[in-house]
Amino acid sequence: MIANLLNGDNVVFTGVNIILAWGVYLSLMTGTLTFAMAAFMAIGAYVAGVLTVNFGWPLAPAALAGMAACFFGGLMVGFPALRVRGLLLMLVTTGVTFSVQVGIENIEYVGGVQGIRGLSGTTPAIVAGSVFVIGGLLWILSHSPLQRIFDAAREDESVAASLGINIVFVRVAGFAVGAALAGYAGVLWGHYVFFIAPQNFGILESVFFALFVVLGGVNNMWGPVFGAVIITLVPEIAREFGSGFAEYRQLFFFGVLVVLLLFRSQGVLSFRTISLKAPIKGLRPVTSVSEERADD
Amino acid sequence: MTDSGPETNPPGTLDGTGKPVLEIDSLTKAFGGIQAIDGVSLTVNDGEILGIVGPNGAGKTVLINMVSGFYRPTSGSIRFNGQKIDGLPLHKVGRLGIARTFQNIRLFNRMTALENVLTAIKQHTTHPILAALAFAPSRQGIDEAMELLDLMGLTARANQGAGELPYGDARRLEIARALATKPKLLLLDEPAAGMNEQETGELIEDIRKVRNRLDAIALIEHDMTLIRALSDRIIAMNYGKIVAEGSSKEVLSHPEVVEAYLGTDEEEDG
Structure with a gap:
């Protein structure tokens, strides 16, 4: 059964979902629960798709262009949008998903509701490699001072600001980098499925991407991975039990989700990675440090 | 400060230049119809620890919230080392060198x-x-x-x-x-709140230890032991106004201050 799961489709779709989950996670880590990820996924997929299909670009530079478009799109949306909080912000990001979807439907150049076909080039190896590289970068982040700045901004925004942390910068940066990740996921996904259309990037998709993180846990980089893998593969596992069960898999899946949110609302993996432990044994003699400081 | 031997702070022996670090001019803050701060002007000078006392609701924390950028003043100005800081975003105030602690630890x-x-x-x-x-x-x-x-x-x-x-x-x-x-200026909002006598004593020592790293400290406190031990100068507030200013002895025996505190059980404050 497990062997059946290890095919190209599942590797690509799971990998893409992990990258999307990390995008949501980056944004959420800085205090923004976003339902705009499908929009950025669409922008990435369409920008890169037009470049590869209509202009014959290779996949790598097209992917970079798609990510850049999403990053700047994230900045443009982020600066005005991140002034609001909580429910309002969710509504704003939901609005972004709707607008981008409707916007693409009305651009004849990219096929309107018909979408674009002919995207190709993504291989399971590229997706797996991307997951490892992005994961590595996130791992570095989670042990860097920036992680603490993010955590502080999320835990107590005004105290963090009074310590000299530019909250707007931190939140917009987190949102825009998250958007770029979603864009990259869109590029990979689009160039694997060959055909993309606006209906692939609706609000339901955005909600799913947010659920990866809500289910898995928001406090460390592994929670989103867990959520993305489970949500992607559970339907596939369910399929193994025959079509009778498959009809109920959505019901089963959302049932589990409701139970989980009731009893473990912080997500399955909710531990916070300690960014740095004190080197108490290797501590330099403090007196010498004090003397240095007194001089300056 | 570095070689002053036993670190007692008798009033009048300031180590800094004595020039103003923080200048507050006719500051007001209204919440709806309530005038929380009503025309406060004060300076904090280089090298000094300024104690701010007053009954609950006198506007002490509101004052600190405005200096540290948490609230915007309704009118008046706040200058830090000559630079106008009222209206600056929080992180800019923090980066300029104003740091604070909170009454309810955050x-x-x-x-x-x-x-x-x-x-x-x-x-x-x-x-x-x-x-x-x-x-x-x-x-x-x-x-x-x-x-x-x-x-x-x-x-x-x-x-x-x-x-x-x-x-x-x-x-x-x-x-x-x-x-x-x-920071250059440290604002302490009731650092001894909820502490017993021994803990307060330790805290006094700790604040003395950090003093030489700072240009100045402004300190809100109800605990008179701590205020007396640390403050070079005291300001007493009531109903959003300054009612007395001077050495701890002068201020704490000032009739208006005594009146403001009369009937208030200090242990229950904070």
Whole structure:
């Protein structure tokens, strides 16, 4: 059964979902629960798709262009949008998903509701490699001072600001980098499925991407991975039990989700990675440090 | 300050230049119809510890909230080292060199004690992108943070969650975190609230220890032991106005101050 799961489709779709989950996670880590990820996924997929299909670009530079478009799109949306909080912000990001979807439907150049076909080039190896590289970068982040700045901004925004942390910068940066990740996921996904259309990037998709993180846990980089893998593969596992069960898999899946949110609302993996432990044994003699400081 | 021997602070012996660090001019703050601050003017001078006393609701915390950028004044001006700071965003006030602690302790409870201090290290807060690139967190930042923890006697607690710290240690950690921003002016909002006599005594020693790292300290407190021990000068407030100013002896025996405090049980304050 497990062997059946290890095919190209599942590797690509799971990998893409992990990258999307990390995008949501980056944004959420800085205090923004976003339902705009499908929009950025669409922008990435369409920008890169037009470049590869209509202009014959290779996949790598097209992917970079798609990510850049999403990053700047994230900045443009982020600066005005991140002034609001909580429910309002969710509504704003939901609005972004709707607008981008409707916007693409009305651009004849990219096929309107018909979408674009002919995207190709993504291989399971590229997706797996991307997951490892992005994961590595996130791992570095989670042990860097920036992680603490993010955590502080999320835990107590005004105290963090009074310590000299530019909250707007931190939140917009987190949102825009998250958007770029979603864009990259869109590029990979689009160039694997060959055909993309606006209906692939609706609000339901955005909600799913947010659920990866809500289910898995928001406090460390592994929670989103867990959520993305489970949500992607559970339907596939369910399929193994025959079509009778498959009809109920959505019901089963959302049932589990409701139970989980009731009893473990912080997500399955909710531990916070300690960014740095004190080197108490290797501590330099403090007196010498004090003397240095007194001089300056 | 560095070689003054036993660190007692008799009024009048300031170590700084004595020029104003903080200048507040006819400041007001209204919440709806309530005038929380009603025309306050004061200065905090280089080298001094200014004590601010007054009954609950006198506007002391509102004042500190305005100086640190949490509230915007309704009118009046606040200058820090000559620069107008009212209306500046919070992080700019913080970067200019004003740090504070909170009446109700506000640590990052999900982090360890060390992480709380590291979060505030100035080089990281001002250059967050460089902070991400410094993968092996710079040795200097850790040394700085550990030195501050050590100064506050918290070395052994470095890896403990801030949310698990006993009350007194949490207060000390807040001071260490504030110092990590390399402030020039430190605002302490009721640092001794909820402490017993012995803890207050330790806190007095701790504040004396950090004094030489700062240009000036402004201190809100109900605990008169701490106020007397530390303040070079005292301002008494009531109903959003300054009612008395001077040495601790003068102010604490001032009739209006006595009247304001009369019938107030100090132990219940804060």
